Amino acid sequence: MLAIWIIRIILIVVLTPIVGGLLAGFDRIISARVQGRKGPPLLQPFYDVLKLIKKENIEVNKTYKFYVYASLFFIILTAVIMLMGGDMLLAIFVLTLGAIFFAFGGYASQSPYSIIGAERELLQMMAYEPMVLITAAGLYMVSKSFFISDMISQAVPAIVYLPAVFVGFVYILTFKLRKSPFDLSLGHHAHQELVQGISTEYSGRELAIIEITHWYESIIALAFVYVFFATSNPISHVFAVLACLVVYFFEILVDNSTVRVKWQLALKSAWIVTGVVSVVNLMIVSFFKF
Amino acid sequence: MNLIAVLILFPLVVSIVTFLVRKENIRSAVVRIGAVGTLGLTVYTALQYFNDGLRISLGETEMIEIFILVVEVGLAAYIIRLGIQTKKYLISVFSLFQTALILWFEFTQKHGIEVETSIVFDKLSGVMVLIVGVIGSLICLYAVGYMKGYHEHHTEVKDRQSFFLGVLFLFLSAMFGLVLSNNLMWLYFCWEITTFCSFLLIGYTKTPEARNNSLLALIINVGGGVAFAIAIVMIGMNFETLELSTLIAMKPEALVLIPVFLLCVAALTKSAQLPFSAWLLGAMVAPTPSSALLHSATMVKAGVYLIIRLAPLLGETSVGRIITLVGSITFLACSLLAIAQRDAKKVLAYSTIANLGLIVMCASIGTQEAIWAAILLVIFHAVSKSLLFLSVGSIEHQLGNRNIENMNILMHVSRKLSIYLTIGIAGMFLAPFGMLISKWVAMKSFIDSNNVIIVIILAYGSAATLFYWGKWIGTLLSNGVGKTDGHHGVFSLDEEIPIFLQAAIVVISCLAFPLISKVAIVPYLSEAFGGQAMAPIGLGNQLIMVIMMAVLILMPLGYIPLSKNSKARVTPIYMAGENAGDNEHFIAATGVKRKSELSNWYLEVYLGGKRFTFWSNMTAITLLAIGVLLVIWGWAL
Amino acid sequence: MNYNTKSPWILHYDGSSCNGCDIEVLACLTPLYDVERFGVINTGNPRHADILLITGGVNDQNIPVVKQIYEQMAEPKVVVAVGICATSGGIFADCYNMVGGVENVLPVDVYVPGCAARPQAIIDGVVKALAVLDEKQNAMKK
Secondary structure, three states: OHHHHHHHHHHHHHHHHHHHHHHHHHHHHHHHHHOOOOOOOOOHHHHHHHHHHOOOOEEOOOOHHHHHHHHHHHHHHHHHHHHOOOEHHHHHHHHHHHHHHHHHHHHHOOOHHHHHHHHHHHHHHHHHHHHHHHHHHHHHHHHOOOEHHHHOOOOOOHHHHOHHHHHHHHHHHHHHOOOOOOOOOOOOOOOOOOOOHHHHHOOHHHHHHHHHHHHHHHHHHHHHHHHHHOOOOHHHHHHHHHHHHHHHHHHHHHHHHOOOOOHHHHHHHHHHHHHHHHHHHHHHHHHHOO | OHHHHHHHHHHHHHHHHHHHOOOHHHHHHHHHHHHHHHHHHHHHHHHHHOOOOEEEOOOOOHHHHHHHHHHHHHHHHHHHHHHHHOOOHHHHHHHHHHHHHHHHHHHHHOOOOOOOOOEEEOHHHHHHHHHHHHHHHHHHHHHHHHHHHHHHHOOOOOOOHHHHHHHHHHHHHHHHHHHHEOEHHHHHHHHHHHHHHHHHHHOOOOOHHHHHHHHHHHHHHHHHHHHHHHHHHHHHHHHOOOEHHHHHHOOOOHHHHHHHHHHHHHHHHHOOOOOOOHHHHHHHHOOHHHHHHHHHHOHHHHHHHHHHHHHHHOOOOHHHHHHHHHHHHHHHHHHHHHHOOOEHHHHHHHHHHHHHHHHHHHHHHOOHHHHHHHHHHHHHHHHHHHHHHHHHHHHHHHHOOOEHHHHHHHHHHOHHHHHHHHHHHHHHHOOOOHHHHHHHHHHHHHHHOOOHHHHHHHHHHHHHHHHHHHHHHHHHHOOOOOOOOOOOOOOOHHHHHHHHHHHHHHHHHHHOHHHHHHHHHHHHHHHHHOOOOOOOOOHHHHHHHHHHHHHHHHHHHHHHHHHHHOOOEEOOOOOOOEEOOOOOEEEOHHHOEEEOOOOOOOOHHHHOOHHHHHHHHHHHHHHHHHHHHHHHHHHHO | OOHHHOOOEEEEEEOEOOOHHHHHHHHOOOOOOOHHHHOOEEOOOHHHOOEEEEEOEEEOOOHHHHHHHHHHOOOOOEEEEEHHHHHHOHHHOOOOOEEEOHHHOOOOOEEEOOOOOOHHHHHHHHHHHHHHHHHHHHHHHO
């Protein structure tokens, strides 16, 4: 029993970044095609990371690298909790811890650009956090459990009861995936008014860690989407995977067709969307007492 | 019995002695002995009675009653005179009214009402006694060193340390009385004494601002006292009892709900909920130990303590719903307001009000899970907040101000203090620290009680909380170089020992939370609600939390030696131009060296002005007005 | 195997140029040339870059900047001088404040000729730089 658990955990830790990296490669190809380019090979993200790991070790001070490793640890822990079917709220809290460590790394870099990036990151967290918590609350209301393993073994998929919550979640997913228009703190695009945001002062191995952390985060974000669709019926899992892919494809399109917005709009729109969808949807669910 | 009496009277004796001794060395010794003594007594008492609890029925309480009456009348006389002197006639009116009411009740109506059990020491009182005793005595210990430094910096303030320290101990005594009394009259008496202590301490510096704020605190809390007095009279006349435990055991009928509503209003004033919160913000002018002790860790908890006690009567009732909403508005509004504050103590004050709001929400929901969360919140908030206040107090001595923006240089000034402060802040909002565990359970219990609006408000409030604490820690970690305002005090052992112990308690209490839950809270819930209560968080999750805590402790310890030995090439930070070499300045156009200045986000455009405060208060007032209507309606039907 | 040949990240620095070369550098990113095919990213941040691509010559004012940027890059790193100005100062060589080509300040690994340098030439220069990068990576291992 314990052995199976350990094997599952190891598989999650190893496979998640591989899938996440492939997704990132897929993302870059699609983005290139959208722009009428050929784009890099599918494995490009892995080449980047493998290159970065071998680079020289340079630093600006003694402390700032620590936060990247701390962040990675907690993000991996989140992935393990979520993919093992653990408690969703716990996973969200650990995820927040990982994300906030990353922001602290920005502060500790002391660079003006990374500090501005870190502040924007905190603002983004404030913008998306309510919706993440409400998503968990909504899923709990329909499945009577915070455990993801219970959520995905219901007879009816959660999306049926929580369509508006799902829309709200997809809205804030853009923050989590660091895509335009909500890539305020750092982005893969050539918005250069804050250089590379939090990651400005990181290079070599730490930058590779940041990339890998982001791969984990993408999968964690899509796991939320997955939970909306999966049921006790095995075939539903195929649909859930398809739904994840569709949502991700949609995010890529949004990413390529919008520009970075000001923080006011990011914060206000996220909070308003969250408020409207959660009040409407949860009220209805609670009225019918599922 | 004797032990309880000693517990209540010992701080009183220390208080009188401290007040009388004018020689600094002797006084310091007395305070230290008093603090350690209180600590020891608390722990001993808790060990004695914690498991089995204690219910004391005093046969002959005539003497105590007379003593209470005499003190109450004396206090009322003083307050009425003060109100007339300062032209705040409202205070006089409130005080006159409540005292007259109590005296009338005492002499004409009270015959035949027997109080069977006057003192109850159950698990909840035990937890409160431990908080008051342990944290209180640590703060008193801290006050010795702090006040010395305070008067070195603030030469304009008259040195009345004996008075200050004396009042702190008087307060401890009253607080013990408050949490142990089952007799509502005694509870009310202690309640008033704590109000008065708070008034004295806020006015300590005697500046016009301090004076005004202390009077504001007095008006609001005496107003709460009026509600309390009316509630007592109604309970006494309608149900022929003055026991809290008897009241709680009643059915939530309309006639019961009126006094319960009044008691809740009194609790809301004490816990500085909207619309009564202004006094707590004003109270921040007081020297830091009193802010830590009265205005965050213990006295303001008296309000929520009362609501937790009354929880079985709240729950699904209209009163319960209204109180929950008031608490939730307070939580959301104050969490947002804290974002706009630069003054560290103001941030702490707003966060205190917000968290008290959260506790009020949990307590008034009234389900087992919610009460579990409420009690844990009381514990963890007291522990973390007092650590934060004490650290900020010492930081103010080190930096010369308490503006959060200036704390980026704290790592250079005092590394220890910034670590303590970081632990305190992390304790307030990060997993796996206690506040977050409680919030987690709060969330679960809110959904279980089918309160959608409250769930959503909690989600928003938590996000705001994350933002203002996050940017504060970030500022600390940004590790800038700069100058202090000049007077760079010494971080004395008197200050450091209590701060260190508090920090240790924060960490240990998080590691030990499954134990706290098992030993104290679950048994209390089983007792209060009947049946076998369960900890709302499963064992597996508790384990994960403990592992996370361990990782958070071990990881930095493991990383420090690695980073010290790293042979990485150190390069200047990137400034998108030429870095002048010190990582602080860059070479601007025409070759001028300019400093890169950064400031945090305060969102003052949205949250800074008076408008936001005004509308939050209006919402809370409207809710309370609806509450009054509902109660009257329920009674009339 | 060294992956830096598969993922060359570029920092583009404009010294004293007429901006002709800069436009050509950006032209390399367009769909027509699409250098991202080779994994090239224009980073805009020295910490992330492997290749420092300099257009235009250096003058008294920007010498410390160029040096600092080079210092902030992690090894292995190469410098590509794009266009005739970066090579020798070009048309600006006789200006009162000019120092001349990039080689006066940094060790240049590849020179790309042209005024302005054509995108094909720039890509060719970058590919040549990759070989240098590879060598430097191998040297680091030893």
